[in-house]
Amino acid sequence: MVAPRGERTGRLPGCTGEMTANLALEVYTVPTQPVVRPPEPPAPPGGWTWPPNTAALVYGERDAVLVDTLVTTTEVTKLADWIGARERNLTTIYLTHDHVDHIAGAAVLLDRFPSARLVALPAVAGSIRAQLATPIVDTYWRPMFHGDIVAELAVPEPLADGRIELEGRELTAAAVEQSDSVHSTYLHIPELDALVVGDIAYNDVHVNIASTDHGKRLAWIGALRTIGALNPGIVVAGHRRPDAQDTAQTIPDTIAYIADFDDVLSQKLPAADTIAWMLQRHPNRLNITTLYNAAYVLASQD
Numbered sequence: 001m002v003a004p005r006g007e008r009t010g011r012l013p014g015c016t017g018e019m020t021a022n023l024a025l026e027v028y029t030v031p032t033q034p035v036v037r038p039p040e041p042p043a044p045p046g047g048w049t050w051p052p053n054t055a056a057l058v059y060g061e062r063d064a065v066l067v068d069t070l071v072t073t074t075e076v077t078k079l080a081d082w083i084g085a086r087e088r089n090l091t092t093i094y095l096t097h098d099h100v101d102h103i104a105g106a107a108v109l110l111d112r113f114p115s116a117r118l119v120a121l122p123a124v125a126g127s128i129r130a131q132l133a134t135p136i137v138d139t140y141w142r143p144m145f146h147g148d149i150v151a152e153l154a155v156p157e158p159l160a161d162g163r164i165e166l167e168g169r170e171l172t173a174a175a176v177e178q179s180d181s182v183h184s185t186y187l188h189i190p191e192l193d194a195l196v197v198g199d200i201a202y203n204d205v206h207v208n209i210a211s212t213d214h215g216k217r218l219a220w221i222g223a224l225r226t227i228g229a230l231n232p233g234i235v236v237a238g239h240r241r242p243d244a245q246d247t248a249q250t251i252p253d254t255i256a257y258i259a260d261f262d263d264v265l266s267q268k269l270p271a272a273d274t275i276a277w278m279l280q281r282h283p284n285r286l287n288i289t290t291l292y293n294a295a296y297v298l299a300s301q302d
Contacts, residue, residue, distance in 0.1 A: 041296035051287035060167035064088035069105030076105030096198030176223035194234035203240035206290035
């Protein structure tokens with residue numbers, strides 16, 4: 001773990017962390033992994049991959065709260081072991097948004113930690129319920145991850161007041177207007193000066209622009225400015241480079257990426273040229289698959 005003021009106390013394998021005398025925050029990251037995609041659009045060099053996914057654990061002396069889960073049964077089983085090694089009572093699993101790669105593992109975790117509550121803000125909970133009433137998990141998500149997704153996904157209960165109690169401290173959930181989902185939220189941990197933001201921000205990983213248009217991209221930038229105005233010291237993104245630092249710099253970096261993508265899209269270039277332009281501006285971000293997919297999807301809509 002790393003203390004907020006920079007005091008180094010050792011690093012646990014597979015995660016990074018921040019702590020105070022009373023609460024700790026650790027981030028578990030699954031690295032980029034290969035996935036199965038249709039033959040069109042053409043795959044990037046090295047084939048299709050899924051970006052690194054994170055789950056964040058906030059805990060005190062006895063209890064813990066998990067923010068988001070992982071997608072495959074294999075991954076989330078390892079996450080459950082990692083949580084169990086902290087020897088805390090998992091009271092709550094909070095879902096920041098409705099994307100399956102952040103919610104699929106909840107059922108596995110509830111089997112392992114049956115006393116935990118699975119919660120999300122009402123709009124997110126309703127969107128998840130509606131999504132799981134469709135065949136999308138079977139037709140899109142399960143084939144992409146080689147079938148390694150739990151048979152029946154869990155639906156969260158609505159967290160109407162947006163408040164989660166952790167050993168007498170209040171963690172607060174709030175919605176924003178837009179990210180790569182229209183149902184996007186973050187969890188604020190005041191004692192750690194931390195925000196866990198799901199897909200609102202991306203930390204050194206290509207940003208999923210594929211489901212946006214110009215108006216949504218501007219709204220997303222507005223959402224990032226809203227969370228930036230909270231002046232957090234720690235920002236945990238739902239997709240992050242495994243060795244990244246969870247700093248507030250993630251917010252302006254994500255704004256710059258979205259603004260650059262919006263700019264190049266306004267030029268109506270072929271997808272290949274859009275990709276080349278974005279790689280020139282952002283050469284080091286992980287998971288080029290996300291960039292390829294967005295460029296070809298959005299080019300086809302113009």
